[in-house]
Amino acid sequence: MLNALTSRPVLAAAGVAAAVALAALWGIVNRDAPPPAEFLIADTGVSHELPAVPQSAPVASRREAALPADQEAAEAVAATLDRQPEDQSIEFFELAEPPPPPPLAAEPPLPAAEPPPPPAARSAELRRSIQRESVAAESYVAAWVADPTLVPRPNTEAFANEDASPVRVASEEPVSTFSIDVDTASYSVVRSSLTNGYLPAPESVRIEELVNYFPYAYPAPGERGAPFRPTVTVSETPWNPDTLLMQIGIQGRQPATDDRPPLNLVFLIDTSGSMNQPNKLPLLVQSFRLMLGQLNPADEVAIVTYAGSAGLTLDATASSDRGTILAALDRLHASGSTAGAAGIQLAYQTAAGMAADGEVTRVILATDGDFNVGISDPEQLEGFITRQRDSGIYLSVLGFGRGNLDDATMQALAQNGNGQAAYIDTLAEAQKVLVDQLSGTLFPIANDVKIQVEFNPAAVAEYRLIGYETRGLRREDFNNDRVDAGEIGAGHAVTAIYEVTPVGSPAVLHDALRYAGRAAEPPAAAESRAGSRELAFLRLRYKEPGEESSELIELPIAPDVGGAGTDQRFAAAVAGFAQLLRDGAYTGDWTWSDAVALAVANTGDDRYGYRREAVTLMRLAESLAQ
Numbered sequence: 001m002l003n004a005l006t007s008r009p010v011l012a013a014a015g016v017a018a019a020v021a022l023a024a025l026w027g028i029v030n031r032d033a034p035p036p037a038e039f040l041i042a043d044t045g046v047s048h049e050l051p052a053v054p055q056s057a058p059v060a061s062r063r064e065a066a067l068p069a070d071q072e073a074a075e076a077v078a079a080t081l082d083r084q085p086e087d088q089s090i091e092f093f094e095l096a097e098p099p100p101p102p103p104l105a106a107e108p109p110l111p112a113a114e115p116p117p118p119p120a121a122r123s124a125e126l127r128r129s130i131q132r133e134s135v136a137a138e139s140y141v142a143a144w145v146a147d148p149t150l151v152p153r154p155n156t157e158a159f160a161n162e163d164a165s166p167v168r169v170a171s172e173e174p175v176s177t178f179s180i181d182v183d184t185a186s187y188s189v190v191r192s193s194l195t196n197g198y199l200p201a202p203e204s205v206r207i208e209e210l211v212n213y214f215p216y217a218y219p220a221p222g223e224r225g226a227p228f229r230p231t232v233t234v235s236e237t238p239w240n241p242d243t244l245l246m247q248i249g250i251q252g253r254q255p256a257t258d259d260r261p262p263l264n265l266v267f268l269i270d271t272s273g274s275m276n277q278p279n280k281l282p283l284l285v286q287s288f289r290l291m292l293g294q295l296n297p298a299d300e301v302a303i304v305t306y307a308g309s310a311g312l313t314l315d316a317t318a319s320s321d322r323g324t325i326l327a328a329l330d331r332l333h334a335s336g337s338t339a340g341a342a343g344i345q346l347a348y349q350t351a352a353g354m355a356a357d358g359e360v361t362r363v364i365l366a367t368d369g370d371f372n373v374g375i376s377d378p379e380q381l382e383g384f385i386t387r388q389r390d391s392g393i394y395l396s397v398l399g400f401g402r403g404n405l406d407d408a409t410m411q412a413l414a415q416n417g418n419g420q421a422a423y424i425d426t427l428a429e430a431q432k433v434l435v436d437q438l439s440g441t442l443f444p445i446a447n448d449v450k451i452q453v454e455f456n457p458a459a460v461a462e463y464r465l466i467g468y469e470t471r472g473l474r475r476e477d478f479n480n481d482r483v484d485a486g487e488i489g490a491g492h493a494v495t496a497i498y499e500v501t502p503v504g505s506p507a508v509l510h511d512a513l514r515y516a517g518r519a520a521e522p523p524a525a526a527e528s529r530a531g532s533r534e535l536a537f538l539r540l541r542y543k544e545p546g547e548e549s550s551e552l553i554e555l556p557i558a559p560d561v562g563g564a565g566t567d568q569r570f571a572a573a574v575a576g577f578a579q580l581l582r583d584g585a586y587t588g589d590w591t592w593s594d595a596v597a598l599a600v601a602n603t604g605d606d607r608y609g610y611r612r613e614a615v616t617l618m619r620l621a622e623s624l625a626q
Contacts, residue, residue: 178451207575218250228488233561252440255445266364272306283424345384448483449542468496
């Protein structure tokens with residue numbers, strides 16, 4: 001019986017049957033299944049995509065896949081396959097559960113010195129392997145049809161971040177320069193991760209974006225002069241009593257709503273296949289519906305979409321014609337690849353046709369960041385956007401969904417498009433960004449805002465900037481008006497925090513240099529420096545919208561400039577929490593519970609519950625970390 005089963009004709013027939021069975025199995029699924037779609041695993045918040053089911057392979061590829069290890073059996077299989085016409089696909093049919101292989105006598109392992117098993121044994125093993133793979137494939141497909149959310153999709157998220165800023169010696173590097181940042185995308189990403197039951201990736205945590213997510217009641221500027229006002233406080237560091245926190249708060253002017261200029265908006269909407277999830281395109285449409293209610297009759301809206309190619313879905317339309325705009329949004333559906341570059345080019349072209357003197361024109365890109373057709377490299381996209389921003393058209397980026405969120409590309413676009421980046425994971429976040437903070441999101445009051453702090457080595461031994469790793473500038477960039485920086489929108493507040501180590505503090509981390517050039521310094525200069533009571537000196541540069549030359553603001557910072565209030569203490573709690581999410585390298589023995597306690601004690605006037613939500617996230621992080 002065994003000899004009959006392992007004869008060459010039988011083995012050849014078995015190989016052909018197995019190859020046909022596998023092809024038929026995939027063909028059945030491909031024939032009846034809908035197009036590949038993405039979906040969300042509720043307990044992780046990570047998007048998943050159904051893998052593409054291969055179509056019937058050409059005869060040549062089927063032949064190659066079916067060749068067994070036994071050369072003679074291979075020739076028999078090949079001869080059988082070659083008799084099929086080249087343009088003929090295998091006919092699909094229902095496949096029954098394959099029978100188990102006949103029992104074979106157990107064979108003892110062969111000594112290493114003996115020759116390999118004969119072709120018949122290799123063919124038998126091949127037959128068993130084909131049967132096992134057939135059963136496994138059928139089980140996989142059955143599970144897929146029953147519940148497609150069980151089929152995972154690799155996580156391809158990419159985040160823009162750098163290593164934490166190091167502690168710097170004030171006598172060696174007294175000047176710190178960076179661009180302001182009013183983006184909030186990182187906070188929403190962190191919230192999405194924690195509420196779905198896992199700690200966020202450390203590289204997704206940009207500390208300044210967590211701190212700046214919250215509104216702060218810093219003193220506002222007057223009706224004349226600079227469009228924003230800086231406020232500086234100095235207080236003890238919560239996680240290190242031997243250092244100080246120097247917090248710089250900037251409050252932008254909030255013009256009256258009736259005084260704002262007309263607004264031209266181009267909604268640039270990603271309608272590619274990767275957007276086919278409830279928390280992507282459907283949430284995007286709902287978010288824009290909320291926003292339409294905040295527009296004035298003089299405002300105009302156009303819609304550009306992109307998938308396999310870009311198209312103008314809605315020409316410039318008055319915002320008062322809500323029915324036409326809403327109908328265009330409701331017609332959107334997700335399919336195809338992601339021709340992001342073509343969409344951006346068409347959106348800028350459309351925006352240029354809408355722009356007029358005295359008006360604000362902005363492109364709002366809404367995407368999951370998955371650019372895979374055309375220009376997809378962040379540096380290439382950055383170069384294109386940089387060339388376009390001189391026209392005065394702003395670019396904001398709204399991210400949706402998880403799993404393939406290309407945060408790095410989104411950050412590059414927003415930072416170089418004179419706009420902001422936000423991540424919308426819920427309709428409540430859309431309400432915050434596109435309704436409650438609409439003026440700050442869409443109407444700039446200051447461009448290219450840079451901060452430079454010069455620390456006094458007589459008073460400060462060391463310092464470090466907490467966050468802003470991706471916003472650092474060279475010292476000479478501060479006075480160079482050609483260097484791009486961040487924008488402040490109407491009513492926006494910006495917070496920057498330094499941890500400062502006073503001279504003589506036991507918290508100093510660097511040893512004194514043996515060959516420091518003290519003798520080379522003139523005695524008069526040393527006495528003048530030592531006698532100064534200033535902790536640091538603050539400089540800010542900004543441009544009025546549409547202007548090419550910057551304005552300068554200067555402010556000395558004394559150690560007793562003012563202590564921390566509720567806003568500053570809450571910001572410190574968030575900064576400490578964000579550091580714990582990254583690695584806590586500089587927070588010592590400070591714990592999650594300490595962050596929670598400090599935040600709870602300083603929720604203050606929490607009108608919309610943002611601070612209480614942050615406390616909940618801190619508690620979740622504490623539980624997940626354990």
